[in-house]
Amino acid sequence: xxxxxxxxxxxxxxxxxxxxxxxxxxxxxxxxxxxxxxxxxxxxxxxxxxxxxxxxxxxxxxxxxxxxxxxxxxxxxxxxxxxxxxxxxxxxxxxxxxxxxxxxxxxxxxxxxxxxxxxxxxxxxxxxxxxxxxxxxxxxxxxxxxxxxxxxxxxxxxxxxxxxxxxxxxxxxxxxxxxxxxxxxxxxxxxxxxxxxxxxxxxxxxxxxxxxxxxxxxxxxxxxxxxxxxxxxxxxxxxxxxxxxxxxxxxxxxxxxxxxxxxxxxxxxxxxxxxxxxxxxxxxxxxxxxxxxxxxxxxxxxxxxxxxxxxxxxxxxxxxxxxxxxxx
Amino acid sequence: xxxxxxxxxxxxxxxxxxxxxxxxxxxxxxxxxxxxxxxxxxxxxxxxxxxxxxxxxxxxxxxxxxxxxxxxxxxxxxxxxxxxxxxxxxxxxxxxxxxxxxxxxxxxxxxxxxxxxxxxxxxxxxxxxxxxxxxxxxxxxxxxxxxxxxxxxxxxxxxxxxxxxxxxxxxxxxxxxxxxxxxxxxxxxxxxxxxxxxxxxxxxxxxxxxxxxxxxxxxxxxxxxxxxxxxxxxxxxxxxxxxxxxxxxxxxxxxxxxxxxxxxxxxxxxxxxxxxxxxxxxxxxxxxxxxxxxxxxxxxxxxxxxxxxxxxxxxxxxxxxxxxxxxx
Numbered sequence: 001x002x003x004x005x006x007x008x009x010x011x012x013x014x015x016x017x018x019x020x021x022x023x024x025x026x027x028x029x030x031x032x033x034x035x036x037x038x039x040x041x042x043x044x045x046x047x048x049x050x051x052x053x054x055x056x057x058x059x060x061x062x063x064x065x066x067x068x069x070x071x072x073x074x075x076x077x078x079x080x081x082x083x084x085x086x087x088x089x090x091x092x093x094x095x096x097x098x099x100x101x102x103x104x105x106x107x108x109x110x111x112x113x114x115x116x117x118x119x120x121x122x123x124x125x126x127x128x129x130x131x132x133x134x135x136x137x138x139x140x141x142x143x144x145x146x147x148x149x150x151x152x153x154x155x156x157x158x159x160x161x162x163x164x165x166x167x168x169x170x171x172x173x174x175x176x177x178x179x180x181x182x183x184x185x186x187x188x189x190x191x192x193x194x195x196x197x198x199x200x201x202x203x204x205x206x207x208x209x210x211x212x213x214x215x216x217x218x219x220x221x222x223x224x225x226x227x228x229x230x231x232x233x234x235x236x237x238x239x240x241x242x243x244x245x246x247x248x249x250x251x252x253x254x255x256x257x258x259x260x261x262x263x264x265x266x267x268x269x270x271x272x273x274x275x276x277x278x279x280x281x282x283x284x285x286x287x288x289x290x291x292x293x294x295x296x297x298x299x300x301x302x303x304x305x306x307x308x309x310x311x312x313x314x315x316x317x318x319x320x321x322x323x324x325x326x327x328x
Numbered sequence: 329x330x331x332x333x334x335x336x337x338x339x340x341x342x343x344x345x346x347x348x349x350x351x352x353x354x355x356x357x358x359x360x361x362x363x364x365x366x367x368x369x370x371x372x373x374x375x376x377x378x379x380x381x382x383x384x385x386x387x388x389x390x391x392x393x394x395x396x397x398x399x400x401x402x403x404x405x406x407x408x409x410x411x412x413x414x415x416x417x418x419x420x421x422x423x424x425x426x427x428x429x430x431x432x433x434x435x436x437x438x439x440x441x442x443x444x445x446x447x448x449x450x451x452x453x454x455x456x457x458x459x460x461x462x463x464x465x466x467x468x469x470x471x472x473x474x475x476x477x478x479x480x481x482x483x484x485x486x487x488x489x490x491x492x493x494x495x496x497x498x499x500x501x502x503x504x505x506x507x508x509x510x511x512x513x514x515x516x517x518x519x520x521x522x523x524x525x526x527x528x529x530x531x532x533x534x535x536x537x538x539x540x541x542x543x544x545x546x547x548x549x550x551x552x553x554x555x556x557x558x559x560x561x562x563x564x565x566x567x568x569x570x571x572x573x574x575x576x577x578x579x580x581x582x583x584x585x586x587x588x589x590x591x592x593x594x595x596x597x598x599x600x601x602x603x604x605x606x607x608x609x610x611x612x613x614x615x616x617x618x619x620x621x622x623x624x625x626x627x628x629x630x631x632x633x634x635x636x637x638x639x640x641x642x643x644x645x646x647x648x649x650x651x652x653x654x655x656x
Contacts, residue, residue, distance in 0.1 A: 015486065019493045026502050140641075144633035146585055148592045149608055149626035156615050268497055269589055284593060288501050296502065304493045 001319060005312060012308040016301070017070075023300050024066050024293050031291035033082045034058070056080050069297065079294030083286045090298045094282065098302055100174050101278035104267060107194060108201035109260050115206040117252070120213025121245060124221060135210070142207035151200045151273040158196055169196060174276045197274045201267050205259065212255055216248040223247075250321040254314040261310025264303060279303065379570075382646035389642020392635035399632060403448040412439035414446035414602075425620050432620040443607065444624050450514055450603045451584055452632065457518035458525060458583035463576045465522070466529025471564045473530065474537025475546075475556075485534065491527040496586055499524060501595035513601050517590070521583055529575055536568040543567075570647035577640030581633040588629050604629045 034052055037044055052058075057065050057080065069079050078090035119139070123132045158169035170176070170193045179189045220226065221244050229239045268280030275281075279299060287295035383389060407414065412429070417437035425432040431440035473484040503520045540546065541564070549559050565572075588605030590596030597603035607625035615622040 011486070015490050015493060019490055023494070023499065023502065026499075030502060030505065140634055140637055141630070143637055144581060144585075144630045146588050146592075146605070146608070146626060146629045146633075148589060148605075149622075149629065152608075152612060152615060152622070153626075159616075262495070269593065272593055283498055284501070288498075288505055288595065291505075296498075299498070300493075303495055303498075307493055307495075 001316065005316060008312050008315070009308075012312075016304050016308065019304055020297050020300055021066060024069070024297055025062070027287075027291060027293040027296050028062060028065070033291040033293075035291070052085075055086055056082060069294065073301070078298045081286065081295055082290040082292040083295070088286075090294055093286075094279070094298045094302055097277065097279045097282045100276060101264065101267070101271070101280070103174070103190075104194065104197050104201065104270070104276065104278065105260065105263055108198045108205065108267070109256070109263070111198060111202035112206040112209060113256055115202065116209035116213050116256075117245075117249075119206070119210040120217055120248075120252075121240070123210070123214040124217030124248075125240065127218060136214075139207040139210050142203055143211075145204060147200065147204050147267075147269040148273060150204065151197075151270055154196055154200055155273060168192070171196060172275045174274075174278070193274075197267070197270050197276065200274075201263075201270050204270075205263070209252065209256060209259070213248060213252050216251050217244060220244040220248045250318065253321065254318045257310050257314035257317060261307045261313075264306035264310070379643075379646040383642050386642035386645055388638045389645075392638035392642070395631060396635040396639065399448065399628070399635070400452060403445050403452055407442055407445035407449060410439075410442050410445070412442045414438065414442040422618055431624045432618070434614070434618065434621055440621060440624060443602065444604070444628055447602045447604045447607045447625055448628050448632070450597060450601060451587055451605070451629070454514055454518045454521070454587045454597075454603070455580050455584040455632070457515070458521045458587070459576055459579035461518075462522040462526035462583075463529055463572060463579060466526040466575075467533050467565060467568070467572050468560075469526065470530040470533025470535075471537045471560050471568065474534040475541050475560050475564050477538070477541065481534070485531075488527040488530050488534075491524065492531075494524060496521070496524045497589060497593075500586070500590055501593070504590065504595050514597055514603075517587065517596055521586055521590075525579060525583060525586075529572070529579070532571060532575060533568050536571050537564050540564050540567045573647065574640050574644045577636050577643060581636040581640070584629060584632050584636075 032038070033056060034049060037049060037052060057068060060068070072079055076091055078094070080086065081088040081090050081093075119135050123135045126132050155171050158167070158171050161167045162169055162171075170189075174190070174193050175186075176189050176193070179185050226239060226244055229243045230236075234243075264279075267278070268284065270276070271278040271280040272284065279302065283296065283299045286292060287299060412418065418433070418439065419437060420429060420433045420439075421437050422435050423429050423433040425440075429439050429441060431444055433439055434443075469484065469488075473481045473488075476484075500517075500520050504517050546559065546563055549563050554562070584604075587596055587603060588608070591598075591603045591605030592609045594609070597606050599606070604625045608622060608629075611618070611621035611625065
């Protein structure tokens with residue numbers, strides 16, 4: 001299995017490299033990062049533009065720029081950023097942003113997985129009852145829910161509740177700029193900021209998982225070994241949890257791992273609406289809006305690696321959890 | 329070795345079709361029963377008829393089909409018949425929804441109903457373009473890859489892996505941000521989204537094609553001297569078609585959510601053109617004062633995605649060859 005994992009990682013590296021190359025070309029060719037500076041009124045001196053071009057390596061040929069970037073990344077230099085005029089270190093910034101996003105994604109995914117398991121199990125055991133139908137309907141509703149719409153609705157609800165009931169939901173940012181002294185105050189502040197985005201992301205994500213879990217639970221519950229376990233007189237709850245759920249969780253865990261990998265690149269929309277300075281915001285505001293290829297590449301490296309790693313985790317978990325699968 | 333790889337990213341496809349995608353040969357009924365041939369004294373029912381009957385028995389799917397048809401008709405025909413035009417403003421400023429303006433008006437006097445219908449038309453056009461083109465490309469690609477096997481399959485699947493490291497919203501934003509306004513607006517956005525979604529289709533179809541490849545009728549086609557092109561188009565593709573149909577409906581939902589999200593963050597459809605996502609974005613600031621501007625475009629997005637998913641669900645049940653025939 002170790003050999004398999006190593007081989008998978010080795011295959012992934014060229015894929016990621018090609019991916020960065022394509023994205024580098026796309027961003028570099030699609031727009032001029034200095035367009036804003038060049039059209040500024042009153043006119044910026046020629047010298048300033050020349051300096052900025054040099055700083056952003058725009059005076060080098062395209063392929064050379066990419067090569068420079070690769071060589072830099074190996075040494076931990078992610079290239080110059082358009083934003084901040086030379087003061088922004090992309091490597092440092094993306095590390096900081098990744099932690100912000102991780103905080104959001106971690107809690108949201110834990111919550112989503114819990115809801116999905118509970119809903120899936122209840123739906124499967126009470127198949128074709130009113131409860132199952134209403135869970136199914138809710139699930140489909142959240143599958144069809146545009147994240148941005150739901151997030152704004154929730155945010156507006158929180159603001160309304162703050163005004164009418166005196167609740168103190170934080171609706172903007174990942175932390176307050178000024179917090180009272182002490183670790184407790186900081187922790188409380190962070191948690192308060194987490195509430196709404198976590199709920200948004202969890203509800204948007206749980207739906208497909210719960211449908212999936214329901215399907216695999218139904219399949220597990222109708223299998224022979226469950227009938228045997230029941231026939232042996234094992235208590236129903238034990239059959240449900242130790243026998244059926246355990247089997248049903250195998251595909252569930254792998255699907256979850258894949259989705260978490262995909263979402264680590266930043267819950268772009270959720271961050272956008274709650275104005276979190278996370279990975280998604282970094283990509284949109286500092287990368288795409290400014291045509292900054294290096295910010296986009298740094299982001300792609302982190303999110304692409306996350307996708308590849310979680311893909312691998314999903315495959316390996318499958319092998320660990322399901323003894324019938326062997327990796328050569 | 330990991331067989332039939334699961335797909336990442338798009339939750340919907342992942343959760344809903346992977347059971348079929350995992351090697352079970354789809355639509356076995358097609359090749360075992362010849363509808364023209366009476367079996368003994370019984371007349372065999374064509375598998376497509378059976379599917380149609382089962383689909384008709386699926387209440388939510390049938391209701392969804394009606395609702396979606398109504399929405400499509402409203403968007404493409406209703407807007408032209410309605411006595412307020414989306415691009416002509418009147419004197420009714422910020423009217424609440426009422427008899428005169430069922431969805432109210434905005435602060436400039438535009439009738440929200442006609443504006444939403446116009447947005448729905450654009451969003452539906454994009455969704456249709458994306459789902460049709462990426463289904464066709466993905467199906468043919470997946471069928472060739474699965475049928476060819478070996479080195480060709482490996483290379484083709486690595487290309488898919490490459491595409492899957494591109495996060496849809498991010499890469500679409502790169503491509504639409506600068507090129508979009510120069511290229512033909514919504515068509516370009518559709519092309520971009522389609523070029524990012526076909527690998528998901530390709531992956532699922534390939535998994536099914538792998539199973540189909542081993543079947544006797546493929547061998548028979550070979551023995552009869554069928555060319556490879558003919559084998560793929562006439563034998564492999566028709567036998568994975570039930571999976572493809574389901575993916576197609578789910579793609580409609582996925583692409584409408586992707587387009588609206590993209591337009592919402594300002595990288596998709598841009599003014600003077602409009603889409604449901606752009607309408608929600610425009611209404612963001614008005615959500616406290618004129619909430620109807622915010623509610624209706626969102627509800628339309630949900631309705632379209634919800635009905636598409638339910639239709640997909642109904643189709644999957646109807647086309648699933650392993651399902652009991654008793655439901656019809």
